[in-house]
Amino acid sequence: MLAMNFRGPYRVRAAHKPDPCIEHPDDAVVRVLRSCICGSDLHLYHGLVPDTRIGTTFGHEFVGEVVDIGPGVRRLKKGDRVLVPFNIFCGSCFFCRRELFGNCHDTNPEATAVGGIYGYSHTAGGYDGGQAQLVRVPRADVGPTLIPPQMDLDDAVLLTDALPTGYQAAEMGDISEGDTVVVFGAGPIGIFAAKCAWLFGAGRVIVVDHIEERLEFVHRYAQCEVLNFRGVHDMAITIKRMTDGLGADVCIDAVGCEASGSFLQRLTGVKMKLQAGAATALHWAINSVRKGGNISIVGVYGPTFNAVPIGNAVNKGLTLRMNQASVKRHLPRLIEHIEAGHIEPRRIITHRIPLEEVADAYHLFSNKLDGCIKTVLIPPGVSV
Structure with a gap:
């Protein structure tokens, strides 16, 4: 697959990596339809986050289509379109039971504070992110949320973070x-x-x-x-x-x-x-x-x-x-606000850029060029 690849501070590129696969029974693999560059990604890009390793794929804001599921997944099926909260959480630990999903105690080996986060260095669990064609989604029965049929994908991707x-x-x-x-x-x-x-x-x-x-x-x-x-x-x-x-x-x-x-x-x-x-x-x-x-x-x-x-x-x-946002807790209310027309998230998107041009996208977003507010990356083969 094609994926964003971190080569060091201020150095990213699109490169081919092995496709992700099911590693645990509760995993899913999602084909990415939209991913975003977040301001938090710039902290990684600028070399400010410890233990950001060469070869990492960033991206904690993404939506996509389920293409594979592990034997333990019960709530998703192949073909489902999902938005995936940036928090990776178990749903059952002390903190998740209190809806502090960003503080999950079971999804980050370095869990002194934050739970797992997609594409956010090994201090947040070492998970690859969604600035790619495919992404492995752990705890797939807990985090991913079905995208309402009438919802625009550009609105949905902004609900992930x-x-x-x-x-x-x-x-x-x-x-x-x-x-x-x-x-x-x-x-x-x-x-x-x-x-x-x-x-x-x-x-x-x-x-x-x-x-x-x-x-x-x-x-x-x-x-x-x-x-x-x-x-x-x-x-x-x-x-x-x-x-x-x-x-x-x-x-x-x-x-x-x-x-x-x-x-x-x-x-x-x-x-x-x-x-x-x-x-x-x-x-x-x-x-x-x-x-x-x-x-x-x-x-x-x-x-x-x-x-x-x-x-x-x-x-x-x-x-x-x-705190880190507990995305899953807010989704029902925010979906209501979008459906009622109170908020139009997609209006903040200023740039839609092919994943192949991810290096240029980071340069543009980092330097706030061309009136850039929010950048969405479109993987190959996905229509805008």
């Missing part, structure tokens, strides 16, 4: 009716977080970024206010001036470890790797929220040290919530 993560970002903010919500980051997750904040009762939504095309898009798509941080001297003071001197009720960090904005954070966290990323957006969130406010963190950071102003959070009496 981006939309549920944005939705959970808003949910973890514990938004009350009329709250002011500030979202740091106008990438796909931030865009969906802003859109979903209204569903939880927000009275005002402000999105912060520095890429004008993305700010213009989220302003239209999520009907929100926007703020370009390039024109801001002090983020906390600016947000307080916009909120009667108090600060936002809820701040969402939808950026993570490669944030722009602070030279020192970027130098120590991205260039020198002395921290687990540049926590600029998290600093802004803690300092811009009001006393007694809520912080929701869905931006991805590394598993090691980060210098964050925890003293400010304590003294302000903040509530911080964070």
Whole structure:
């Protein structure tokens, strides 16, 4: 099969690899119909995630058609079209029983924190991902969800990570009716977080970024206010001036470890790797929220040290919530929202690129060229 192949930082290519096969009775093999490049994939691409091995295939956002199943699979059959949550989870461990599917204890040998994730290095279990023609799907009776017959595949693929993560970002903010919500980051997750904040009762939504095309898009798509941080001297003071001197009720960090904005954070966290990323957006969130406010963190950071102003959070009496999205938990509600026309996920897709051109796709997405917001990869032989 043809698959994305990691050759080292900033070096990926399309290459032929052996087809995946059934390795365990509860496996399925899925022919990929759509896969996405996620902002989290860029952390791998840029060499920031430990134990990302040469030859790995990335891709934790994909949908496809079941072509083979193991003898233990009961809920799927060949020919089923499925969306596959990025979490690989068992469904029965202590954490899965509490619907913390991103924290499954049985699908990652390195399960100190996160469960298994497709295509996300050996720190997340070493599973190959879906930027390929075929992918092995473990625990196939638990994770994959049948795509409703009337649903567009472009909507379905965004239900595997981006939309549920944005939705959970808003949910973890514990938004009350009329709250002011500030979202740091106008990438796909931030865009969906802003859109979903209204569903939880927000009275005002402000999105912060520095890429004008993305700010213009989220302003239209999520009907929100926007703020370009390039024109801001002090983020906390600016947000307080916009909120009667108090600060936002809820701040969402939808950026993570490669944030722009602070030279020192970027130098120590991205260039020198002395921290687990540049926590600029998290600093802004803690300092811009009001006393007694809520912080929701869905931006991805590394598993090691980060210098964050925890003293400010304590003294302000903040509530911080964070986690990998439990995709499966959100799917029934999000499918309802899509079917009712409340959210059109596919509108954020700006580029559809053949899998054969994956190197160019990563370059374009990484450098935010050509107005790129979300890139979908189309495997050979699959119609757009």
